[in-house]
Amino acid sequence: MRFLFDQDAGKELLELKGEAFKYIIKVRRHQVGDELGFRKQTSSEILYRYKIVDIDGRSATLELQSADYEEVAAPKKLHIGWCIVDSKSVEKVLPLLNELGVSKITFIYCDRSQKNFKPDFKRYERILESSMQQCGRSEMMLFDEMKNIAAFLQENPQTVVFDFCEEVLGDSSDINTVLIGSEGGLSEAERTLLKEQKVFRLDTPMILRSETAATAIASKILL
Secondary structure, three states, X not given: OOOEEOOOEOEOEEEEOHXXXXXXXXXXXXXXXXXXXXXXXXXXXXXXXXXXXXXXXXXXXXXXXXXXXXXXXOOXXXXXXXXXXXXXXXXXXXXXXXXXOOOEEEEEOOOOOOOOOOOOHHHHHHHHHHHHHHHXXXXXXXEEEEOOHHHHHHHOOOOEEEOOOOOEOOOOOOOOEEEEOOOOOOOHHHHHHOOOOOEEEOOOOOOOOHXXXXXXXXXXXXX
């Protein structure tokens, strides 16, 4: 754990109760004198360092030691346009995409997306907060939603498309926005719409699931 989120971070004295107390004292076994990092969701670029000064049976008191601007983010931005898939598939890889440094995911209703799937942004944000506390990332990933690929392209004209083709992903230094299709791939109408966009594939003979492709592409571009 690199830090904890707490909306009271920044105060001279911080009191830990409930789940945070159980995790820090009972699970992590921190003691009086140990220093811990905290951030606020509303100003997560500031890292507050606290020292544990007192522990009783149900709470711990911490004293502020320092407050410093300490932003932890990927050196490059990557925006993924992800055609809607089952939220369970997204949730499985969301911590991985967060650790890799993906800056934004826009979920798009494509021709082959199952319309009963709806992105659960509140749940995604809870998953991200847990991941950020573990990996140290301070910049919250952004989420958006688009009604179709045409609307996404209008806002992101430099989009590069992951699809079946001859071009293997090579130099990715100029790629900032990637479109990934839903299970079953892009429809012919969508491929016609995307005919002017740069298209690439990964160097593998296997068919990748949507979430596998998202993780692999993010790794190739960001690391």
